[in-house]
Amino acid sequence: MKTLFLIWESFRSALTALKSNLLRTILSLLGVTVGIFAIIGVFTLVDSLENGIKKSLDFLGGDLIYVEKWPWGVGGEYPWWKYLQRPHPTYEEFRFLEDNLKGASGIAIQAMKDGVTFKKDNNSASGMMLMGISHQYDQMMDLKLEQGRFFTQMEANNGRGVVIIGHDLGQQLFPLGNALGQTVMIKGNACKVIGVLPSEGENLVSFIDKDKTCFVPFNFFRKVYYVGKKNGIGASMVIKGFPEDEGLEKLEGEVVGMMRRLRGQKPVDENNFAVNRPEVIAGAIENIFGVLTLAGAVIGLFSILVGGFGIANIMFVSVKERTNLIGIQKALGAKRFYILFQFLFEAVLLSLAGGAAGLVLVYGLTYAPTGSLELSLSFKNILVGLMVSSIIGLVSGLIPASVAAKMDPVVAIRQ
Template sequence: MWFAIKQIYESLLFALSALKENLLRTILSLLGVTVGIFAIIGVLTLVDTLNDSIKNSLSFIGNKVIYVDVFPWTFGKGEYPWWKYIKRPNPTYEEYKFLEKNLTQASAVSVFGVRGGLNVKYKNSSAKGVVMQGISYAHNKVADLRIENGRYFTEQETESGRNVILIGATLAKDLFGNADPIGQTIKINNIPFNVIAVLKKQGDNLLGAPSTDNLCIAPFKSMQKMFISTRRRGVRPQIALKGFESDTGLQELEYEAKGVLRAYRGLKPLEEDNFALNRPEALFDFIDGIIVTLKIGGWLIGSFSMLVGCFGIANIMFVSVKERTNLIGIQKSLGAKNYFILSQFLFEAIFLSVIGGLAGLLLVSMLSFLSSETFVIKLTTLNILIGLGVSSVIGILAGIIPAISASRLDPVIAIRSK
């Protein structure tokens, strides 16, 4: 253990000496490693940030959820016969109740609907273009609904369709300012609703995806009554099925839901499904495919710079071996073994390469100054370890041949060299 520490220490001294004596040459040689690490880790960091931002933007669709819909999600895979899908019947509230009663592989079943362009008023304050969502009692198990102040619906309120509502943080600020909205009555298209909660502020997201900040959420039945009473077109129900954590890939839930829906709709064995069971995982898999492609591109771009850096460090090491040939001969004449000489130069090459890698990581960390509210750039511990690991491997590849040549020098010939 002590021998290894001494070896590393001596290698550090030799490397620092090389840096001081030939500063410009060393910096130019390490530039390839620096640029390479910056390219690779920079791309990995930006891609990881992009991946996190996109998935955070899509968090509203939930996790381990299947959506019953008319149109399947294909994301550009093959032909899309929309003319066939458009003839399918829409999901209904009765289907939701049937699924809720008969599904055993679902941890929660929810129905919801959305309408936009609504006017919301409270005394002299108003907000236009507000989006309203009607949900069933179990919807908070399906979607990510975080309450900052107040409470969620009771099951009785959702089943009876009471005019109670949850409002987003931005909407609450616009209508009430700094006052407490809980217990107050607002009017949505002139229909009164009692505010029972304010949702936690989400802020902007990368894709401009739906946010709860300017949203109001009511029981699905009260939303249905609202639009029927105002003689406007009703709300189209959408059904969401939440699976169990143990259901890998939601296969069990999908098979059961397909059988129950086919039975409810009276489809014969040879008839094609007239509904689609869509999973967010399909979207995330599509995104992951793009992310992997971007990462491969980053590695390919960075590899060229790393190759240049590898040759640069190898050049330094060959020059270092030549300059210290006399010293190597003296060390060998005093009993130094071949592996001692080899490890000296190999540690020195690794150290030089790691310096270049650290410089690259420093440049990557400066990318955080380009962060925005929707795109927070952060250098992760994993990417730092990857950068240091790659630079260490480059050091080994660049230093192994010069180190071997140094360890094989004849001590008599080496001492005579100038």
């Protein structure tokens, strides 16, 4: 109980010392403030950027594999010449896999054409995307509608002229609203609007801008544009596995076996198709941002070390100023740990105050206009900032506090 009381008295003495030299205290903590702002600011920026990119890539799905002509190149040299002569997946291959795959809970085929112009009476929308998709696409890619419905199986199989339009496309063609049931023209074909997507807004990475996309049945898309193995618009298949198939290893093996058999490949032949997985991109993103985080931490470390040296210098000055008082306290029976804790608390409080000020600046940074990038200060980064501040204060105050605790009371009083 007595020990706790002495520790509390040490804390009060440290707080009194900081208050009595307010200007010096404020100037001392500026170095730590800048250091914490640099480190946590970089962490916050990198985390927000990583989360934004991953959120933008959500449309790829987490339990899906993609069968395509081109493998997704991530890092290093991309040997495009190896894949140039490969055939694109076909609708016939899709139907075969749809009928025969045992390890798939769903399968869809998709193809897209950019730069398409849509017309409605005197209104037109240019530079939009037309995307042909099969019936199960909405279940696999979580394609939510604001109004209307998705294609029926019959509409998809027969290639009916029915469309689902994105928010921006709908605004341009139907500025007065009421798009449902209206007719749009796609390369001379009259198509009925059966669904409207909600506004998605800007994304950091946007392979498919749904706001400017029109979705049609895949068989209708094939009527309008040539989709084939060679020299046509390339199609890709999206296949969803079962939750119990961890890592989708069984599904991938089954898909590879069926595709090789369909294309008559020999055992020694290399696959003339690619099986792509979204986690490849996610893993590459984590590696890139891991390097950025490390680089930011190293840069911020130098800033906070300067702050730490500043605190250590101030603590030596404080010890020098209060040498006589330290001698009197020791002469009256003050223990070493009482003197030690008194200066350690002062250094840690000084550093924590600087760290808190740095965190406040980072929090203010999150309100800065950054376009589609949403900055947010996470609880994890707040803890990191406070922990780093505490450690810097502890390390910076340890030597001055030890010097003060070891002073001879007689010598100290004489000074």
